[in-house]
Amino acid sequence: MNVLVVNCGSSSLKYQLLDMATERELAKGLFEKIGDQDAMFTHKRPDAEKLERVEPILNHKEALKILLDILVDAEYGVISSMDEIDAVGHRVVHGAEKFADSVLITPAVMDALNECAVIAPLHNPPNIQGIEACQAIMPNVPQVAVFDTAFHQTMPPEAYLYGLPYEAYADWGIRRYGFHGTSHKYVAQRCAELMGKHMSDLRIITCHLGNGSSLAAIKGGRSIDTSMGFTPLSGLIMGTRSGDIDPAIIPFLMDKTGMNYQEIDSMLNKRSGVLGISGVSNDFRVIEEAASKGHKRAQLALNMFHHKVRRVIGSFAAVMGGVDAIVFTAGIGENGIGNRDEICNGLEYLGTRLDTERNNCRGVEREISVEGSKVKIFVIPTNEEIMIARDTQRITATLIGK
Numbered sequence: 056m057n058v059l060v061v062n063c064g065s066s067s068l069k070y071q072l073l074d075m076a077t078e079r080e081l082a083k084g085l086f087e088k089i090g091d092q093d094a095m096f097t098h099k100r101p102d103a104e105k106l107e108r109v110e111p112i113l114n115h116k117e118a119l120k121i122l123l124d125i126l127v128d129a130e131y132g133v134i135s136s137m138d139e140i141d142a143v144g145h146r147v148v149h150g151a152e153k154f155a156d157s158v159l160i161t162p163a164v165m166d167a168l169n170e171c172a173v174i175a176p177l178h179n180p181p182n183i184q185g186i187e188a189c190q191a192i193m194p195n196v197p198q199v200a201v202f203d204t205a206f207h208q209t210m211p212p213e214a215y216l217y218g219l220p221y222e223a224y225a226d227w228g229i230r231r232y233g234f235h236g237t238s239h240k241y242v243a244q245r246c247a248e249l250m251g252k253h254m255s256d257l258r259i260i261t262c263h264l265g266n267g268s269s270l271a272a273i274k275g276g277r278s279i280d281t282s283m284g285f286t287p288l289s290g291l292i293m294g295t296r297s298g299d300i301d302p303a304i305i306p307f308l309m310d311k312t313g314m315n316y317q318e319i320d321s322m323l324n325k326r327s328g329v330l331g332i333s334g335v336s337n338d339f340r341v342i343e344e345a346a347s348k349g350h351k352r353a354q355l356a357l358n359m360f361h362h363k364v365r366r367v368i369g370s371f372a373a374v375m376g377g378v379d380a381i382v383f384t385a386g387i388g389e390n391g392i393g394n395r396d397e398i399c400n401g402l403e404y405l406g407t408r409l410d411t412e413r414n415n416c417r418g419v420e421r422e423i424s425v426e427g428s429k430v431k432i433f434v435i436p437t438n439e440e441i442m443i444a445r446d447t448q449r450i451t452a453t454l455i456g457k
């Protein structure tokens with residue numbers, strides 16, 4: 056069975072085509088800056104030259120058309136006709152309490168996704184556009200939605216409820232949902248495999264540190280707490296998102312500056328985080344470069360990020376009654392050698408001992424704690440796509456008889 060995995064961001068589309076008999080990656084690629092005149096398209100199959108193009112791409116539907124043309128292209132293609140795509144799996148960021156598992160997309164599911172879009176305005180609308188575009192182009196191919204929120208549905212109420220009047224939850228569904236669940240689940244499973252243990256015997260803290268960042272406390276294979284909340288805005292300080300702030304700051308700012316709630320929302324989501332603190336960039340590579348040249352606010356942004364990650368690690372060790380392993384993943388977690396070093400510096404009280412030699416790596420799967428460290432530390436490149444493809448196969452297998 057060939058599964059196409061589609062991950063639509065606000066201005067990007069990442070894809071992978073996988074042969075599920077062997078879980079082999081047939082092709083993968085990325086569209087960036089969709090909507091711009093100079094949108095970028097990169098496509099790669101393991102045995103061929105990488106294709107890179109810059110061209111105007113209007114929207115996600117157009118990106119999907121280009122993608123399907125390339126998949127059957129004589130030079131860069133990997134299948135001879137679109138009939139060889141058996142199913143499509145989509146990343147959907149917010150599924151609220153409606154979805155504790157992946158689902159086959161039906162008209163009723165689409166209605167539910169549209170309802171959830173209200174609480175994930177940055178993420179769900181592009182996810183929905185991606186699904187609709189695929190339905191228009193491949194009307195007979197089954198589509199599956201895989202939710203960032205699903206893995207965290209095991210959190211107990213004391214972890215997911217906010218200290219608001221109970222009606223906020225009962226009437227409006229206001230609670231912590233948590234995100235990046237597919238990534239947290241994948242790296243926790245790999246961590247258990249690398250340790251030669253069952254997830255049920257382990258307490259793992261997974262650190263997904265990318266443009267959006269979140270940590271999860273995974274005890275006995277279940278997410279019992281996570282740093283993101285009702286939306287992906289809360290928790291750690293991120294690229295452009297503030298992370299946790301005192302909610303009283305919002306009415307205070309509205310009163311003092313005359314900003315309306317849309318302006319506040321835009322400030323918190325797009326102009327805050329390490330970008331807002333450093334004034335330099337949301338990209339950690341650029342911030343590190345500036346800090347190394349003595350830019351004080353760039354260094355401050357890095358210090359704040361490390362401090363906040365350490366703070367959450369400490370609190371998650373507390374809620375799990377200890378920790379057996381810490382895993383770093385996503386762009387910064389996989390590549391940020393200095394970031395991992397700074398974060399682990401001061402965690403020794405938990406029983407962690409980072410090996411600086413082993414930590415000198417990027418994008419590889421490896422243990423980075425010293426031999427015999429009581430708490431193991433790992434770098435594990437995430438693979439949300441394989442998780443999405445596996446769920447898509449599981450859910451559509453009987454339907455398409457493969």
Ligand SMILES: Nc1ncnc2c1ncn2[C@@H]1O[C@H](COP(=O)(O)OP(=O)(O)O)[C@@H](O)[C@H]1O
Pocket residue numbers: 264265266267294337338339340341385386387390391392417
């Ligand atoms: N070598 C590196 N060192 C530090 N940070 C890096 C490195 N490579 C990538 N990153 C960071 O990873 C982040 C993007 O992570 P990623 O997981 O791809 O995010 P997203 O999926 O949210 O777009 C960027 O902020 C980038 O700075």
Ligand SMILES: CC(=O)OP(=O)(O)O
Pocket residue numbers: 148178203234235265266267268287
């Ligand atoms: C949920 C979330 O924050 O996703 P991303 O990191 O892709 O922005």
Ligand SMILES: [Mg+2]
Pocket residue numbers: 265385
């Ligand atoms: Mg990501």
